Amino acid sequence: MNEVPAHVGIIMDGNGRWAEARGRPRTDGHLEGLKTARKIVGAAVRSGLQYLTLYVFSTENWKRTRTEVNFILGLVKRYLIAELEYYRKDHLRLRHAGDKAGLPAEIAAEIQNVCDETKDHAGMQVILALNYGGRDEIVRSLRRIIAEDKTAMVDENLIHAHLDNPDIPDPDLIIRTAGEFRTSNFLLWEGAYAEYYISSTLWPDWTEEHFNKAIASYSGRQRKFGAVST
Ligand code: FPP
Numbered sequence: 001m002n003e004v005p006a007h008v009g010i011i012m013d014g015n016g017r018w019a020e021a022r023g024r025p026r027t028d029g030h031l032e033g034l035k036t037a038r039k040i041v042g043a044a045v046r047s048g049l050q051y052l053t054l055y056v057f058s059t060e061n062w063k064r065t066r067t068e069v070n071f072i073l074g075l076v077k078r079y080l081i082a083e084l085e086y087y088r089k090d091h092l093r094l095r096h097a098g099d100k101a102g103l104p105a106e107i108a109a110e111i112q113n114v115c116d117e118t119k120d121h122a123g124m125q126v127i128l129a130l131n132y133g134g135r136d137e138i139v140r141s142l143r144r145i146i147a148e149d150k151t152a153m154v155d156e157n158l159i160h161a162h163l164d165n166p167d168i169p170d171p172d173l174i175i176r177t178a179g180e181f182r183t184s185n186f187l188l189w190e191g192a193y194a195e196y197y198i199s200s201t202l203w204p205d206w207t208e209e210h211f212n213k214a215i216a217s218y219s220g221r222q223r224k225f226g227a228v229s230t
Contacts, residue, residue, distance in 0.1 A: 002219050005172035007051035008044065009129075009187050009194070012037065014178025014202030027071040032204035034075050038083070041126055043208035045090065047215055051125045051168055053097065055186050059133030073107055076130060080110045084117060091123035097164045098132030099140065127165065134188025137164055141189075163189060170194065173218045175211075177203045193225050 012033055019029030037054060044052045057072055080094075087094055094114045103111075111130070141162035145152050152158060160166055170190045176182070179200040183191070197214045199206070 002172070002221060002223065004048045004215060005218050006049070007053070007169050007171045007173075008049055008215075009053040009055065009171040009174045009191065010040070011055045011174065011176040011180075011184060011186050012203040013176060013180055015204060017178060018202040018204040026068060029204055030068075030072055030075055034079060036204050036206050037079070039208065040206060040211055041092075041124075043211040045092070045124050046208075047212065049124055051127065051171075053127040053129055053171060053187065055129045055132065055184075057098075057130045057132070058185060059099065059102075059131060059136045060185065073104060076128070077107055077110055080114045084114055087114065087118050087121065087126075091121040093118045093121040093123065093125040095125055095127045095165055095168070097127050097129045097137070099136060100131070102131045125168070127168065129186070132186075134183070134185045134191075136185075138189055140164075159189070172223075173197060173214065175199065175214050177201055177206060193223070195221055195223065 015029030015033040016026040017029070018032060019026050022028070037056075041052065056076060061072070062069060086092070094111075096111045096115060100108045100111065107130075111128070138159065141159050142154070144162040145154060145158060168190075170192070171187055171194045173196075174183075174187065174191055174194045175197045177199050179198065181198055187194070195218055197217055199210060199214065201210055
């Protein structure tokens with residue numbers, strides 16, 4: 001049986017449905033989703049987690065309306081500015097996964113600023129997956145390899161070493177809210193052996209109790225990594 005996972009990834013789904021069910025604009029769902037994200041970061045710290053990856057904005061999310069895209073990116077900026085003090089106080093470290101080059105310059109600069117400010121913090125690491133796609137990350141890894149050495153012998157270790165955050169251990173548990181059974185291009189390489197936990201509850205309705213239940217479910221499972229149980 002497992003202890004507390006070291007690394008949990010969350011696909012925070014259901015913001016739009018939460019708002020639509022209340023006859024409110026989808027953006028209200030994202031605003032509520034941001035509040036939940038702040039709550040769950042606290043819950044993750046209290047649970048003893050070392051790494052928490054939040055799927056904030058995918059490489060496919062650009063297909064949404066300009067209003068929705070701008071609203072989500074605006075929320076990210078607000079989060080980064082507002083939370084820096086909390087990250088300092090609790091020694092949390094912020095990291096980014098995804099294609100920074102494809103982000104608006106002011107968001108990329110703000111991410112860089114908080115990443116730099118918190119880089120020596122030894123507490124839990126929060127990884128914001130922003131303009132992130134699992135396939136895109138693998139392609140970018142291969143491009144980095146080719147840029148370094150066209151004749152390199154490509155193997156799993158080399159691809160892994162050129163991912164966005166090669167020092168971060170693979171996620172032990174991936175949580176998806178709002179009842180969908182899809183990976184949606186999240187941590188495709190790193191999540192190869194992750195345990196999955198699907199919750200029917202929409203992300204804005206998630207509480208610390210939901211999070212703890214997911215962790216307890218993980219702790220009760222036996223992982224085999226392709227081998228047989230002993
Ligand atoms: C998925 O719900 C949610 C998103 C694409 C955005 C997630 C963003 C946040 C929670 C706010 C920012 C958070 C941080 C930590 C900066 P959906 O819109 O796909 O919901 P639906 O499937 O019900 O339409």
